[in-house]
Amino acid sequence: MSELAIELKGIDKSFGLVHANRNIDLKVRKGTIHGIIGENGAGKSTLMSILYGFYQADHGDILIDGRKVDIRDPNAAIAAGIGMVHQHFMLVENFTVLENIMLGAEESQVLNAGITKARAELKRLEKEYALEVDPDAVIEELPVGIQQRVEILKALYRRADILILDEPTGVLTPAEADHLFRILGQLKDEGKTVLLITHKLREIMAITDEVSVMRRGEMVATRTTKETSVEELAELMVGRRVLLRVEKGEAKPGDVKLSVKNLTVRDSRGVTMVDDVSFDIRAGEIVGIAGVAGNGQSELLEAISGIHRATSGTVLLNGRPVDVTGHADPAELRKSGLAHVPEDRHHVGLVLKFEESENAILGYHDDPKYRKGLLLDIDAIRAEAEEKIAAYDIRPPNPRLKTANFSGGNQQKIVLAREMERSPDVLIIGQPTRGVDVGAIEFIHRRIIEMRDQGKAVLLVSVELDEIRALSDRILVMFAGRVVGERAPDASEGELGLLMAGVEGSKEAAE
Amino acid sequence: MEFFQVFIELAQSTVRLSTPLILAALAGLFTERAGVFDIGLEGKMLGAAFAAGSVAYITQSVYMGLGAAILVSVLLALVHGYASITQRGSQIVSGVAINFVVAGSTVILGEAWFRQGGRTPALSADGRFGTIKLPFADAVREVPILGQIYSGLLSGHSPLTYLAFLMVPASWWILYRTRFGLRLRAVGENPGAVDTAGISVIWLRYRAVICCGILCGIAGAYLSLAANAGFTKGMTAGKGYIALAALIFAKWRPKNILFACLLFGFLDAFAIRYQGYAFPLIGKVPVQLMQALPYILTVILLAGFIGKAIPPKAGGVPYVKER
């Protein structure tokens, strides 16, 4: 019997030439909530995957409860009492809650035999942890916050003593996140151990007992949460002092450049994702849309940029109407002065298999300046790509390198360079710093402010409330497809959180 | 009454012609629901038919032939499985490749072993499946309508036919009422969920592929041991593709598969029966049109009624653990 729930000794893992985990030592005490923070690419996910049996470490030992265990697959991890709640849920969408929970623990070959028992056990767990779900509901019809409960229940159903949660609050409102933390506290009281992977420093400070910091594959430090600070942790994460706030001057808004009126968007299943949304954006201002992922922001961006057809409503770009309900298409919108940095740079904003120079013209490949007669002018394209590489400090500075070989931050810079250098009138941006290392974040934030100062109208959508508050001149909050409130950027996180959770004080909609 | 007689004959034909389709479509169901797309139903059936015809001739035993058919089909399925699951290659390419290899091999081997231009020698009664007469079939034959249906339509089919029809509810039960079926359906929708629950994605998919092999094996054996008396070159004649179309048309559900295959079987029966027949108003329908009819209808169905049928979400995509 050890006081350590988990001890990792010298865990080392490489993928080819990428040394993801370097000689990692970790001690997690039983009955604690232990945070693990680090930037993207720091190696946290790899480490957790090793702990859960997805990968095997090249070297090193894992000790669970003082005993050395060989975790060769998730089965072994489950047997060792480890449960994992993934960032992207591992649920079968067209199965019911019950079927998902039973998967892997069905008790018998013939399903019916085990179902009654499963139902009873599920009910017991739900009551004990206040994680109510309807066992017969189909996953794809449940809201994301409830789906996460199912993920947690799955782990508890398999009798996990150690619970690993990977970035759990990305899809939750502040209120739901609080509820989650209460549950974690309850688990801790019962003697369970929780590993919380997150990049949100505030969460770490709020609920963890200890926190370990990873950087570039190494475990750099472990601190007792009470004895450290956000600043110290940030510095450990990055290795240098980090400016958590970006400098910006006053906004000087001019004419209305983008006007959205009564925009409604229904998705392919007929579900209303954007519900009668109206707002204006002026030249020289940044309007930030805050909200938990999945409340219509993505659909809003897609409708405005012409990727997805809207059901009803109007959009005026530079005063001219855009046929968002009919034949508007991204190419046309670009020509009219709209630039779009999409939320998903891997599958939408970039073609990873293309060379960097090929991605530099994506969406603008129609421009006559890239052509010489009937053919593409490769030299001109590459020359311009090199200019942008220099301007945005994109590394490695090679326009012929395949885009997949660039880091997340540099990939995002490729997209930004492309969209910003065209001097658009309106720039709509989704999740600009997702998966981007802290150094590049500063750069990107500064560029966005520059765009504003040059008189562009900027629409910023982000699930990172800090980012919204740091950059926006006005904040709109979206919940369940509607704009439920407009606030100034100095509004408190609590106030914004309430709006994001759908708690409406006085019902204000932005004009 | 003449109409009724025609109806019975057509229905009988339909049942016979649907049998290999049902078996092959169910084979496709298991593998595709698990996320492994299979265009190679044709090749497996053909290989199985050849194996059945050859072994049944050599051993003079129909059951040895059936066993050989299943064995060969499962082997081919495992090759496809290896390429798709372990090697994570393109599942469509693998299926196409196997079809070619089988098409060529059956002729070469057949010619080398039997020297009959690519076919296997005709089978005697021992080497074939006979028909099963249901109890009282003779007795009730004279009873109008119901009796004729019983003795003419329901009775008198090959045991493999009855097996095929039974496999439909059996497949439903396996898919929806057993642990194996639950996991199989899960792995075709979200293999990550299965992996994270401690179940081997790879082994599960291999098992699905083996099920496909077994059913295709029976389908192939039916062709050379029941519907005909031996293997002839190219005897599957596209049935594997029609079964695939039926599977898609049925939206990957067992009950619908039965109806889709019966429909296509009916089209085939109709084409055979009315070849060269001068219809009132339309006149003589060219034989080539009749031959092409199942394919044309499949295209129409794919274009019109199904539109965007939703396949298993993880279908055709090899499983790679996220990095």
Place this chain on the structure above:
Amino acid sequence: MSVPYAKLPAWAEYGLIPLVNLAVAFLISGLVVLIVGESPLEAAYHMINGAFGRGEYIGFTLYYTTTFIFTGLAVAVAFHCGLFNIGGEGQAYIGGIGVALACLAFDRTLPWYLVFPIAIVGAAFFGALWAMIPGWLQAKRGSHIVITTIMFNFIAASLMNYLLNKVFKPLGNMSLETRTFDTGGQLPKLDWLMSIFGLSVGSAPFNISFLLALLAAFGVWVLIWRTKLGYEMRTMGHSPAAARYAGIKEARIIVIAMMISGGLAGMMALNPIMGEQFRMQLDFVQGAGFVGIAVALMGRSHPAGIIPAALLFGMLYQGGAEISFEMPSISRDMIVIIQGLVILFAGALEHMFRPAITRIILGLSPKTRDVAATKGA
């Protein structure tokens, strides 16, 4: 152990690995020959001799190569757009209608060098038409193009059978074919080209459509990598979501890609119809559409790879004919087996030998290891 993820130098990636895949395919084919009781070495000898032993043989080999360049390009163009066009067989077949119409109309009145361009247009037009329908169905109705093109192959066979029987066949003829073309419908042989190398073309139907095929290969390269249309097709092929974002109209690009693909497949018909048989016969395609798949896969959908791959299959066909002549128990169906194995190893199992090869290469030379290091993920 994650050696497979390391990046190999270009010569290994595009040269060694395809060669190894090919070698394995041949090895297994050799096994089949053994099972049938013949000697694989003897078969190999006859194959190489039959393909390259004399000028005439080389002529035949290049004649087949011409066909396979066209069908290989057809599949490759569609691949770049993310589409698997299995319908090359049917498209080539229907393309023959265009060729036949041109020849039957003008062979007596115009010289070949005027009939040829008309026939090219006809072949491409009809081939494109036959590919356009499945393309449109995929684009607008979501009908899976693999299934529809397979169906269209079967429909084409029935249709051609009907047309040859009822429309093209001269009255009184028993065989299903058109009348023989006059000189206007006959392409000249490339005997002058062969005599430059001191070879005689003999009776081989090696004709001018070979030059057209090479031209087409160059044209495809320009199209895919040097035009806006090609850029859009490649974007679509890599990521439909990115294509949508970039303002590329999905339906339009799919249909265009299929039409170009079908047109190339259709052009294949020029070779046998105007170059060898001087009439359109039943099943003049003889599986070339499917060989095109193997050629495209082996050639990695790049014209620079497709031409050698087509040559390889030309060698297989001509050499295969020689084998079946000298060793009667190995019929032309052997080629189908080899074809299938090549598709399997070059297509679905293409990474099977990568780990072993990577280990060997990285183990051998520190320099290549460093190159891989800097280029690695």
